[in-house]
Amino acid sequence: QQQVKQSPQSLIVQKGGISIINCAYENTAFDYFPWYQQFPGKGPALLIAIRPDVSEKKEGRFTISFNKSAKQFSLHIMDSQPGDSATYFCAAMFSGGYNKLIFGAGTRLAVHP
Amino acid sequence: GAGVSQSPRYKVAKRGQDVALRCDPISGHVSLFWYQQALGQGPEFLTYFQNEAQLDKSGLPSDRFFAERPEGSVSTLKIQRTQQEDSAVYLCASSSDRYNEQFFGPGTRLTVL
Numbered sequence: 001q002q003q004v005k006q007s008p009q010s011l012i013v014q015k016g017g018i019s020i021i022n023c024a025y026e027n028t029a030f031d032y033f034p035w036y037q038q039f040p041g042k043g044p045a046l047l048i049a050i051r052p053d054v055s056e057k058k059e060g061r062f063t064i065s066f067n068k069s070a071k072q073f074s075l076h077i078m079d080s081q082p083g084d085s086a087t088y089f090c091a092a093m094f095s096g097g098y099n100k101l102i103f104g105a106g107t108r109l110a111v112h113p
Numbered sequence: 114g115a116g117v118s119q120s121p122r123y124k125v126a127k128r129g130q131d132v133a134l135r136c137d138p139i140s141g142h143v144s145l146f147w148y149q150q151a152l153g154q155g156p157e158f159l160t161y162f163q164n165e166a167q168l169d170k171s172g173l174p175s176d177r178f179f180a181e182r183p184e185g186s187v188s189t190l191k192i193q194r195t196q197q198e199d200s201a202v203y204l205c206a207s208s209s210d211r212y213n214e215q216f217f218g219p220g221t222r223l224t225v226l
Binding site: 004006034036041042043044045046049089091097098099100101102103104105106 | 117144146148153154155156157158161163168169172204206208214215216217218219220
């Protein structure tokens with residue numbers, strides 16, 4: 001059962017453009033939604049996270065938009081740079097349990113100069 | 114140490130061999146997680162430790178998988194009688210308590226021939 005669905009699988013953006021990655025979840029008990037960035041040969045690194053009591057969170061060029069009623073959230077990368085080329089994973093967690101992260105399948109982003 | 118470390122970084126095993134994968138979490142981190150990441154997929158939860166107690170092992174795919182953390186710091190994931198479907202990257206993550214950010218190690222890439 002895929003509890004977190006992520007799209008698109010891959011994304012190509014020109015330098016300076018906006019990258020948008022979408023995720024949908026099923027379990028309404030989830031209450032923490034992080035985004036991770038992973039470079040080849042490295043472990044995932046936390047980029048930005050949101051809890052469902054807010055609809056948007058911005059950190060630098062990265063913004064999470066959260067729609068609780070639709071059970072969807074998205075990552076926007078503004079002014080995308082070649083150094084942003086990586087695989088991005090959305091995830092969800094129920095913090096009342098043991099905090100295991102449920103990951104989406106990932107989006108491979110390529111930012112062309 | 115600066116972060117979570119894992120060893121070996123790469124492991125090639127013949128089908129049927131036993132393997133042991135080591136995780137050194139960030140010093141003082143109480144919580145430790147193991148995840149399995151198949152090629153092109155998001156990480157999937159395997160097991161969780163709080164100090165030396167294994168509180169959740171619901172993600173272990175079979176009884177060939179065994180994890181331990183006897184002194185509440187270093188953890189070992191052991192896979193007995195490896196099968197080709199065990200080929201994946203095994204990620205370890207730690208956090209200072211179960212509500213905080215999980216820091217991932219670089220992973221061990223296991224290839225079973």
